[in-house]
Amino acid sequence: MAATSVVVLDRGNNTTCTINLHGATVVSWRVNNQEQLFVSKQAVFDGKKPIRGGIPFVFPQFGPWTFGPQHGFARIIRWNLEKAPERLASGDVEAIFSLMDTDFTRSMWNYSFRLTYRLILREKELHFNIAIYNPSKDLTFSFNMLLHTYFKVPDVRRCQITGLHGSTFVDKTREGAMYQEGRDVVTICEWTDRIYQNTPQEHIITNVVSGRKMRIQKYNFPDTVVWNPWIDKAKEMSDFGDDEYPNMICIEAGHVSSPVILLPGTAFEASQILQVM
Numbered sequence: 001m002a003a004t005s006v007v008v009l010d011r012g013n014n015t016t017c018t019i020n021l022h023g024a025t026v027v028s029w030r031v032n033n034q035e036q037l038f039v040s041k042q043a044v045f046d047g048k049k050p051i052r053g054g055i056p057f058v059f060p061q062f063g064p065w066t067f068g069p070q071h072g073f074a075r076i077i078r079w080n081l082e083k084a085p086e087r088l089a090s091g092d093v094e095a096i097f098s099l100m101d102t103d104f105t106r107s108m109w110n111y112s113f114r115l116t117y118r119l120i121l122r123e124k125e126l127h128f129n130i131a132i133y134n135p136s137k138d139l140t141f142s143f144n145m146l147l148h149t150y151f152k153v154p155d156v157r158r159c160q161i162t163g164l165h166g167s168t169f170v171d172k173t174r175e176g177a178m179y180q181e182g183r184d185v186v187t188i189c190e191w192t193d194r195i196y197q198n199t200p201q202e203h204i205i206t207n208v209v210s211g212r213k214m215r216i217q218k219y220n221f222p223d224t225v226v227w228n229p230w231i232d233k234a235k236e237m238s239d240f241g242d243d244e245y246p247n248m249i250c251i252e253a254g255h256v257s258s259p260v261i262l263l264p265g266t267a268f269e270a271s272q273i274l275q276v277m
């Protein structure tokens with residue numbers, strides 16, 4: 001069996017979305033044949049390493065983890081295809097992926113859970129609906145969750161990100177010091193790794209592919225992580241080309257600065273919409 005395998009949503013007009021079951025990682029989103037997501041030329045598809053690019057699913061931990069790998073296990077295990085791609089009456093195409101606890105996940109995080117991840121491909125939009133359920137009768141668990149979106153851009157130095165003004169952020173490039181964003185729009189011209197907290201539901205990124213804008217809308221994802229490794233950190237990553245950093249920007253909708261606490265028998269839902277403007 002192949003180390004990884006993919007599922008394709010095809011809306012017609014060269015508008016497609018490809019999901020690798022390894023991590024339910026969205027590895028391509030084409031709108032009228034124009035790729036919107038960055039995947040490194042050095043990305044490894046061995047069914048073990050996280051895929052460097054696209055949209056890895058971060059759960060149940062964001063960042064380094066005492067009990068398992070950085071950014072949790074969801075991005076390094078094979079998800080189930082719960083519902084194969086199906087055309088809806090609107091012409092949009094939907095598929096559903098799921099993940100449940102196994103011996104492997106319980107060896108790091110000893111809880112039962114059920115995650116469902118529904119993707120809907122529209123003409124110029126990609127919708128993500130996430131639900132996690134705690135089936136336990138008595139155990140509460142807590143977790144982080146984040147969509148680690150790598151947008152493809154011609155030159156990251158020309159991108160502007162709206163919706164961050166006034167937000168407090170943790171700067172991971174400065175030992176986690178906290179600051180408040182004073183800029184109306186954020187631009188990137190160096191190694192950047194920030195967790196913006198309690199951000200608004202919408203961000204717009206300018207100058208993505210074809211000089212267009214990308215709108216991000218998020219619900220129940222209070223945080224926005226902004227990351228670009230720049231020159232030196234790019235060189236330290238074996239699965240990322242030394243010269244690729246100008247061509248990507250990670251704007252990540254997450255619930256990471258505080259955990260989600262899920263009581264027995266309850267569910268948590270979050271969603272994101274990406275729209276090419």
Ligand SMILES: O=P(O)(O)OC[C@H]1O[C@@H](O)[C@H](O)[C@@H](O)[C@@H]1O
Nearest residue numbers: 050070071172193194225227252
């Ligand atoms: O190399 P990884 O594990 O995919 O992580 C990439 C980056 O992901 C970002 O979300 C983190 O804020 C960064 O600190 C991290 O370097």
